[in-house]
Amino acid sequence: MxxxxxxxxxxxxxxxxxxxxxxxxxxxxxxxxxxxxxxxxxxxxxxxxxxxxxxxxxxxxxxxxxxxxxxxxxxxxxxxxxxxxxxxxxxxxxxxxxxxxxxxxxxxxxxxxxxxxxxxxxxxxxxxxxxxxxxxxxxxxxxxxxxxxxxxxxxxxxxxxxxxxxxxxxxxxxRVALPLDWKRGEKVIVPPPKTLDELNTRLADETLEKVDWYLAKKELQN
Missing domain, CATH: 3.40.30.10 (Glutaredoxin)
Structure with a gap:
């Protein structure tokens, strides 16, 4: 109380x-x-x-x-x-x-x-x-x-x-997240996969910078 x-x-x-x-x-x-x-x-x-x-x-x-x-x-x-x-x-x-x-x-x-x-x-x-x-x-x-x-x-x-x-x-x-010290023009973090299909799509996507399956970055398109 x-x-x-x-x-x-x-x-x-x-x-x-x-x-x-x-x-x-x-x-x-x-x-x-x-x-x-x-x-x-x-x-x-x-x-x-x-x-x-x-x-x-x-x-x-x-x-x-x-x-x-x-x-x-x-x-x-x-x-x-x-x-x-x-x-x-x-x-x-x-x-x-x-x-x-x-x-x-x-x-x-x-x-x-x-x-x-x-x-x-x-x-x-x-x-x-x-x-x-x-x-x-x-x-x-x-x-x-x-x-x-x-x-x-x-x-x-x-x-x-x-x-x-x-x-x-x-x-x-x-609809992205921003990593430590992020500044304009730097890569952003894409949301982690929520299903096995999303995980497999993530692993096959060569446009992403993949640190691991749960942490991937990409360039923003203007």
Missing amino acids: EHMNAPESINLMPRIGDTAPDFEALTTKGKIKFSEFAPDKWVVLFSHPADFTPVCTTEMSGFAQRKAEFDALNTELIGLSIDSIHAHLGWVQNVRENTGVYFDFPIIADLDMKVSKRYGMLQPNESETAAVRAVFFIDPAKKIRLIMYYPLNVGRNMDEILRALEALQVSDKH
Whole structure:
């Protein structure tokens, strides 16, 4: 019965495969209702601990500088922190004035922590008032496909975020799996056989790179 006493934040933490929790929020691009946001697109929803902080500035700048790559992957960005809309706007302008980098995507003002709690971004043993560095990959059906969590003091890896996003899309499109360190243009893993007929077909297929009968790779055709 111990699980009945678990903290509310744990009960609310969404998991891979769940429908992304819906919410309405004020952002630097205006008010949004998430279930109606960016129809037919992927969404990368990410939180940062606070505006006007060093690591967060580098991360938000990284998302902004590589926004065209997310656009090319049919993906919208949404940032979040437990700050006011005025703090967000001031920070966006401060970074633009000092570095020329413009955060041209919505940043949620989550002062009441409603979205942070709904997405499990508050980790009490890390901080009860600042969201950890969470990243949610959400597909066009609004299903959560991948989740990353980082502590407050460690910045994320933008190459890995883009790699993981593209891997999810390639896997969906071609019904394949992706091996360790997979990058665009590299071979993918075909699903293992489920019957003897499929096994025999696999063994006879000379187009596959077969490590063994259960592990085979192939080139993707454009």
